[in-house]
Amino acid sequence: MSTSASKITVATTWLDGCSGCHMSFLDMDERLIELANQIDILYSPLVDTKELPESVDLGILEGSVSNDEDFAKAKAFRQHCKLLISLGDCAVNGNVPAMRNAFNLDDVIERAYRDTVDINPQIPVEGVPRLRRVVLPLHEVVEVDLFIPGCPPPANAIHYVLTELIAGRTPDPNQLTRFGA
Amino acid sequence: MPLPKPQSNVHVVTLQIDGQDLSAREDETIIEVCREHGIPIPSLCYLDGLSIHGGCRLCLIELEEQNRLLAACSTRVAEGMRILTNTERLQRYRRTIVELLFAERNHVCSVCVSNGHCELQTLAQGCGVNHVHIPYRYQRYQVDSSHEMFRIDHNRCVLCTRCLRVCDEIEGAHTWDLMGRGSDCQVITDLARPWGDSSTCTSCGKCVQVCPTGALVKQGTSAGEMVKDQSFLPILARRRHH
Numbered sequence: 001m002s003t004s005a006s007k008i009t010v011a012t013t014w015l016d017g018c019s020g021c022h023m024s025f026l027d028m029d030e031r032l033i034e035l036a037n038q039i040d041i042l043y044s045p046l047v048d049t050k051e052l053p054e055s056v057d058l059g060i061l062e063g064s065v066s067n068d069e070d071f072a073k074a075k076a077f078r079q080h081c082k083l084l085i086s087l088g089d090c091a092v093n094g095n096v097p098a099m100r101n102a103f104n105l106d107d108v109i110e111r112a113y114r115d116t117v118d119i120n121p122q123i124p125v126e127g128v129p130r131l132r133r134v135v136l137p138l139h140e141v142v143e144v145d146l147f148i149p150g151c152p153p154p155a156n157a158i159h160y161v162l163t164e165l166i167a168g169r170t171p172d173p174n175q176l177t178r179f180g181a
Numbered sequence: 182m183p184l185p186k187p188q189s190n191v192h193v194v195t196l197q198i199d200g201q202d203l204s205a206r207e208d209e210t211i212i213e214v215c216r217e218h219g220i221p222i223p224s225l226c227y228l229d230g231l232s233i234h235g236g237c238r239l240c241l242i243e244l245e246e247q248n249r250l251l252a253a254c255s256t257r258v259a260e261g262m263r264i265l266t267n268t269e270r271l272q273r274y275r276r277t278i279v280e281l282l283f284a285e286r287n288h289v290c291s292v293c294v295s296n297g298h299c300e301l302q303t304l305a306q307g308c309g310v311n312h313v314h315i316p317y318r319y320q321r322y323q324v325d326s327s328h329e330m331f332r333i334d335h336n337r338c339v340l341c342t343r344c345l346r347v348c349d350e351i352e353g354a355h356t357w358d359l360m361g362r363g364s365d366c367q368v369i370t371d372l373a374r375p376w377g378d379s380s381t382c383t384s385c386g387k388c389v390q391v392c393p394t395g396a397l398v399k400q401g402t403s404a405g406e407m408v409k410d411q412s413f414l415p416i417l418a419r420r421r422h423h
Contacts, residue, residue, distance in 0.1 A: 180290025
């Protein structure tokens, strides 16, 4: 995508999520072509940039805050993005990742990497971020400006929010999506 | 549900709801009049056909020039009442109540068999709850799958007591009851024995159908499959009273 001064700059990433919200973003199908004329995705799993730019108009985060890397990404997005969107149930309410909160973290790790593993059970420590004791929704870690619940939020809801923001209005996607949608 | 009274003794009162002039029988409750006239008031524990519980507080309304809020399900109409059903204060309280329900237990909508057919989920959307301000408790609650046909997931229970009331008042079995207080409060079968061991449960399934969430469900349903049918209730309730 070509950069132009009049376009709204966007950064997205996923924290502890399944990437389904980003798939729903892609489900906007041909409307993406129209959007590409109005927004410029500077940083995202969907593009190649490796570093979050200094200043971005709109940040979109999917997934809950479950490990130290998620936490750092959330902080960085808040710092670099003028407006921050919490996209999807994991970011909005913790959803499936937060179901482990009802258990002790050590028990969860034991269960996942030892109890249920037949060959060479071991707990990974290298090259993976440390899991946090409690999985949190995004807004409990950083201030969030807009919430789009849903698992995943329908493409229509994402499209509505983006086009309203482009038009300079504050969207309320409540009629188009809900928890679990 | 109030018992039907002989027509001759019933008087009609006039009142105002959200500026609309209405008349109603004096033995009607505010929520009944609102439902008749299509005035939306959210509710959770109220269900036509069951006795009044007045516990969820979602149907709170305001009376003009009065500070005290009243539950529409448990307040009868009176001559000259001027009722407000949707003020900013009420909206704020309702949102908070719904948020507290979500924060107290583990309602994970995306993996719930009632996803898409849940009254709590619909309420959240209707009240504009798009996230929960209150920190979640993440307390673990039990799931009892011992009954061969039904299952109870206490993580998804909102303690509306509809199951208790339908079991006691309509089925006449009184298998369900309440135990504990505050956030430890939970519905129980018999004397907190596994549901499958219950000697009083008739397996009629009425509790499952009236449950507003995915707390009481049929065995063998997967995410989004549990659709409830409450049409039996007003019919049975009326027949019980005649």
